[in-house]
Amino acid sequence: MxxxxxxxxxxxxxxxxxxxxxxxxxxxxxxxxxxxxxxxxxxxxxxxxxxxxxxxxxxxxxxxxxxxxxxxxxxxxxxxxxxxxxxxxxxxxxxxxxxxxxxxxxxxxxxxxxxxxxxxxxxxxxxxxxxxxxxxxxxxxxxxxxxxxxxxxxxxxxxxxxxxxxxxxxxxxxxxxxxxxxxxxxxxxxxxxxxxxxxxxxxxxxxxxxxxxxxxxxxxxxxxxxxxxxxxxxxxxxxxxxxxxxxxxxxxxxxxxxxxxxxxxxxGKGSEVLGEGVVTTPLVDTDPEEVNYFVTVQGISIENDFVPYNSTGKFPKKGNFMVDSGTPVTRLPQEFFDRLVIQLKKMVKLQSFVKYYPTSSTSNLCFKSKTLPKLPTVAIHFEGGGKLQLAQDQLLYNDEPEVFCFGMAKHTVDGKDFSEFGIYGGDLQTNMLIGFDMDKKLVSFKPMNCASLNYH
CATH class of the missing domain: 2.40.70.10 (Acid Proteases)
Incomplete structure (x- = not known):
């Protein structure tokens, strides 16, 4: 063929x-x-x-x-x-x-x-x-x-x-x-x-x-x-x-x-994400014939500490994050991930380690705990000033007995960073109404109980 x-x-x-x-x-x-x-x-x-x-x-x-x-x-x-x-x-x-x-x-x-x-x-x-x-x-x-x-x-x-x-x-x-x-x-x-x-x-x-x-x-x-x-x-x-x-x-x-x-x-009609608590950010064309859903993330805050996307603190390149329900774990460029891990370790007083998953070429921060650890407040900051707070049950997953891993990973192969952009994955999209409007070039997020939609 x-x-x-x-x-x-x-x-x-x-x-x-x-x-x-x-x-x-x-x-x-x-x-x-x-x-x-x-x-x-x-x-x-x-x-x-x-x-x-x-x-x-x-x-x-x-x-x-x-x-x-x-x-x-x-x-x-x-x-x-x-x-x-x-x-x-x-x-x-x-x-x-x-x-x-x-x-x-x-x-x-x-x-x-x-x-x-x-x-x-x-x-x-x-x-x-x-x-x-x-x-x-x-x-x-x-x-x-x-x-x-x-x-x-x-x-x-x-x-x-x-x-x-x-x-x-x-x-x-x-x-x-x-x-x-x-x-x-x-x-x-x-x-x-x-x-x-x-x-x-x-x-x-x-x-x-x-x-x-x-x-x-x-x-x-x-x-x-x-x-x-x-x-x-x-x-x-x-x-x-x-x-x-x-x-x-x-x-x-x-x-x-x-x-x-x-x-x-x-x-189509009726799919708009509206009402109180909606965070909206521009949809970015990183290519003249863009086929993916890119937005701009300024950084991530952990409690009151803001971790900028760029270590220099300068405004990042537009379209640095892809919103994709198909990717399970949210993925970050290595340098951004490493700075985020430093802040998490300061605030979560549990034994931790970074675990590498060869099948997906990702590394995750994991905590040893018999029960679900309590994390500090984590929020994603988008272009336009929108701040999207993530729920506790979205941020951790039980990887193995007495091991819980953070729902954001770095994508590496043989220790090298191959990520030119981050990916906002599907695990952090649960209980979130997310709208993609190609006509207005906007992406909108609204935290909610998705199961409740089945009873309206």
Missing amino acids: ANLYLLHKHNCMFVVITLLLCHLVYYCVTATTYINHDNGGFNAHLIRKSSRNSPFDKHKKTKIYRRLIGSDTPGSLMRTDPNSGAHIMKFSMGSPPFDIYAMADTGSHLLWTQCQKCKACYKSNFGVFDPRRSSTYKNINCRAKDCRLVGHYKPQDYSRNFCRENDKRPCLYSFSYADGASTTGVLSKETVTLTSNTGKILTLKDIIFGCGYSNNETINTGNEMGVIGLGRGPLSFVSQIAPYVGGKRFSHCLVGEDVDDVSNIYF
Whole structure:
């Protein structure tokens, strides 16, 4: 399948994010959604894998790496893992409809699934989509403007004149992930079907997706059949449905892992984060064709001590932090992390050590304690003056018996710092309503009990 490697959006940030998010899932989510064609929004319910309502209970409960998330609003299913943050979203594709379970990923911007005839595909418990059996499947050719949205990448083993020689050839794409996962195939259009919690069916025609013929998941449970990109790119699910739901915006509210309840994600109109206690900060474009959600963090305070992002105390570079529910543990550049650890050790009088996790190339500050330690107040300071205080139960996780680790880590490989920016991960986003508004270029945060949203 070397001749399929033509299109490749190998954005640096996309690759890093996918590495951090990729493959290990402990949430299983059922999303129920409904779109009003009068530009009304829709929402989705997500059920964690450990929930009694999880449809993956009958399958092997292995960890996999990546993470994400109503009233009367079509249908999906997701799950996550303490080290992943991935969500698997259920929807249907084709005519007749074929059920797809795809990882919802805020760090990527293409919807893709494995397709028959698959040249090289990973195991799937739910089968593989066969476009030959669908009456609504459409190829996108080289000359189509949609083909140019993926971005052109021409490796050495591929002819540079592929489309020039025949612009009616299929539009090819190839995405690589930093952990070794990849997908290569044909850019296509298909009908996507969503079902509301009241049984109402919504049909969206000509949704652009990647039909993957050569795919590799480095860590796979068999439940994931592809990826549903929720990033800012023109091919993302959020961008494609924007005309139907009232705008390019969405918000999500994740319940804690110890709560047997659903989380929620809201798309379009009605997804705005409003009211008392909202912290809002500008969305930053670090690249002319930005596809990720970057904001600017000035620093982090521990009680009354402020630790600036830069050791010089100067205002940091704009867009130094990525907000990503798919990355579990919040990640900091090494120098910033080290200064934060110094302050924590001063205030928490417990035996501590820094633990390195080779599988994720991260290091965490851990405390030895038989009970959950009490930490000082920790808050993130954003550009614009917003101060977001984090809850105690978000900041620590029980790593092993009598060991509790801080929910912010540094990303290192062989002792070297490879982080050009920080990542505000999914574990610190629980019990937080977070809104992404691409139209107004704002990100908003509102601490709240996310489980309570299910009773309104």
